Amino acid sequence: MVLxxxxxxxCSGSATLTDxxxxxxxxxxxxxxxxxxxxxxxxxxxxxxxxxxxxxxxDAAQAEVYRLENQLSRTITDSEISQIxxxxxxxxxxxxxxxxxxILEAVSYSExxxxxxxITIAPVMDLWGFSDSNFRxxxxxxxxxxxxxxxxxxxxxxxxxxxxxLPVEGMALDLGGIAKGYAxxxxxxxxxxxxxxxxxxxxxxxxxxxxPKADGGLWKIAISDxxxxxxxxxxxxxxxxxxxxxxxxxxxxxxxxVTYIHIMDxxxxxxxxxxxxSVSIITQSGVQGDCLSTSLFVMGKDKxxxxxxxxxxxxCVLVTTAGEVFASSGIKxxxxxxxxxxxxxxx
Amino acid sequence: xxxxxxxIHQKNAAGLTSAGRKYKPQYRxxxxxxxxxxxxxxxxxxxxAWLFQTTQNSITExxxxxxxxxxxxxxxxxxxxxxxxxxxTYDVAVDEGGLTVLAEAGKVCIETSQCPDQICVHTGWLISxxxxxxxxxxxxxxxxxxxxxxxxxxxxxSALYDAISR
Numbered sequence: 001m002v003l004x005x006x007x008x009x010x011c012s013g014s015a016t017l018t019d020x021x022x023x024x025x026x027x028x029x030x031x032x033x034x035x036x037x038x039x040x041x042x043x044x045x046x047x048x049x050x051x052x053x054x055x056x057x058x059d060a061a062q063a064e065v066y067r068l069e070n071q072l073s074r075t076i077t078d079s080e081i082s083q084i085x086x087x088x089x090x091x092x093x094x095x096x097x098x099x100x101x102x103i104l105e106a107v108s109y110s111e112x113x114x115x116x117x118x119i120t121i122a123p124v125m126d127l128w129g130f131s132d133s134n135f136r137x138x139x140x141x142x143x144x145x146x147x148x149x150x151x152x153x154x155x156x157x158x159x160x161x162x163x164x165x166l167p168v169e170g171m172a173l174d175l176g177g178i179a180k181g182y183a184x185x186x187x188x189x190x191x192x193x194x195x196x197x198x199x200x201x202x203x204x205x206x207x208x209x210x211x212p213k214a215d216g217g218l219w220k221i222a223i224s225d226x227x228x229x230x231x232x233x234x235x236x237x238x239x240x241x242x243x244x245x246x247x248x249x250x251x252x253x254x255x256x257x258v259t260y261i262h263i264m265d266x267x268x269x270x271x272x273x274x275x276x277x278s279v280s281i282i283t284q285s286g287v288q289g290d291c292l293s294t295s296l297f298v299m300g301k302d303k304x305x306x307x308x309x310x311x312x313x314x315x316c317v318l319v320t321t322a323g324e325v326f327a328s329s330g331i332k333x334x335x336x337x338x339x340x341x342x343x344x345x346x347x
Numbered sequence: 348x349x350x351x352x353x354x355i356h357q358k359n360a361a362g363l364t365s366a367g368r369k370y371k372p373q374y375r376x377x378x379x380x381x382x383x384x385x386x387x388x389x390x391x392x393x394x395x396a397w398l399f400q401t402t403q404n405s406i407t408e409x410x411x412x413x414x415x416x417x418x419x420x421x422x423x424x425x426x427x428x429x430x431x432x433x434x435x436t437y438d439v440a441v442d443e444g445g446l447t448v449l450a451e452a453g454k455v456c457i458e459t460s461q462c463p464d465q466i467c468v469h470t471g472w473l474i475s476x477x478x479x480x481x482x483x484x485x486x487x488x489x490x491x492x493x494x495x496x497x498x499x500x501x502x503x504x505s506a507l508y509d510a511i512s513r
Contacts, residue, residue, distance in 0.1 A: 230470050230472060
């Protein structure tokens with residue numbers, strides 16, 4: 001025992017200890033971190049895990065994202081969504097239960113939000129050039145010609161056959177408003193099967209965290225300032241949560257002095273013009289966060305607040321064009337504004 | 348020897364007991380012995396834990412910020428922001444375009460880019476661990492990480508935030 005004591009006194013900088021120091025070994029294992037940085041779903045993604053199986057967990061998470069991209073992307077020719085779109089007006093297409101359920105949920109959100117969320121928006125996005133970055137401002141006649149193709153209620157879903165049909169030729173699905181949220185939920189499920197203590201997931205700015213940080217504290221999740229790319233409007237302190245933000249400040253183009261953002265109003269067939277610069281949804285469901293961040297942005301401030309008051313199964317932060325920040329009362333104790341002189345109104 | 352009576356376990360100068368037998372010490376492991384062993388084990392564990400904690404503290408104290416540039420997931424450039432005394436630039440040629448990274452003491456940014464949307468350039472200076480500037484067209488990520496004295500990425504408790512939702 002004396003010899004063991006002296007041998008340990010010579011150790012420094014090593015995380016490999018004897019079984020006698022079990023708490024130290026556990027701390028060393030809990031401190032192991034692994035990160036996967038990659039591009040998928042047309043965006044940058046970063047997944048970090050802490051724990052004994054951190055590397056295996058992030059590897060599995062990355063593989064899952066790639067799997068979902070191959071299944072859901074409409075820019076990948078043999079994806080299920082591409083097959084559905086290619087068959088528009090020509091009958092049903094058999095799909096996996098996973099894809100069927102996702103489309104079903106998307107249609108449900110379309111109903112719940114009064115059409116503010118609509119996965120049949122693809123023809124409008126193509127018209128404005130947001131699909132291939134050949135941006136243009138279409139004529140109103142062109143918009144009116146494609147608007148009849150935008151209606152989630154027209155999608156024919158056969159649960160028994162697991163088939164999806166777009167009955168009108170030219171209709172097309174774009175799952176950009178739900179896919180990252182779904183991927184985030186799936187990634188968390190998969191990672192939780194590994195021996196990890198915590199994880200931080202950012203899929204194109206859709207942030208999800210679970211478990212305590214390596215130092216035992218809560219995560220600090222900033223919400224981007226829609227007016228300044230290198231700044232943030234506030235910090236949410238939490239864990240086991242997703243924070244998903246929608247805004248027009250990153251994907252847009254300007255023509256003749258007018259800026260057109262990528263978030264479309266399904267009713268008008270043109271970029272949203274509302275009193276909101278960004279909407280952040282705080283929720284445990286990535287799918288809900290993804291769908292509602294777009295929906296509430298389309299709705300505008302008053303309807304967004306009314307929607308929250310009606311549902312109250314999520315929290316949110318709204319940044320208006322007037323520079324005000326509105327936040328739901330559920331995050332009163334966990335959300336802090338960066339600008340102490342700024343206006344923060346809880347509803 | 349005459350004198351006080353000898354215990355059967357006592358021995359005389361010749362090593363003989365009072366019974367005339369060669370004295371062979373007999374060790375019996377008592378509760379006191381067990382207690383001493385436990386005490387030594389606990390002492391050892393406590394010292395080991397203290398040594399480990401001291402080591403961890405020194406790692407945190409030695410941490411510094413580094414800028415890392417990844418192109419298509421592969422690290423192509425890295426610099427220690429804590430030791431820079433002058434401007435440092437790094438040019439990346441990607442496809443038919445490219446970008447330039449600029450690093451100064453304690454901060455780094457994508458200074459110029461030939462990408463169409465310029466989001467990476469508009470991100471501005473990165474000054475805290477966890478911050479990133481992303482150029483999607485060129486599949487390039489510039490990020491700031493906190494690195495410990497052994498070159499491993501470590502948590503930076505002074506970081507402005509852990510992640511940003513955008």
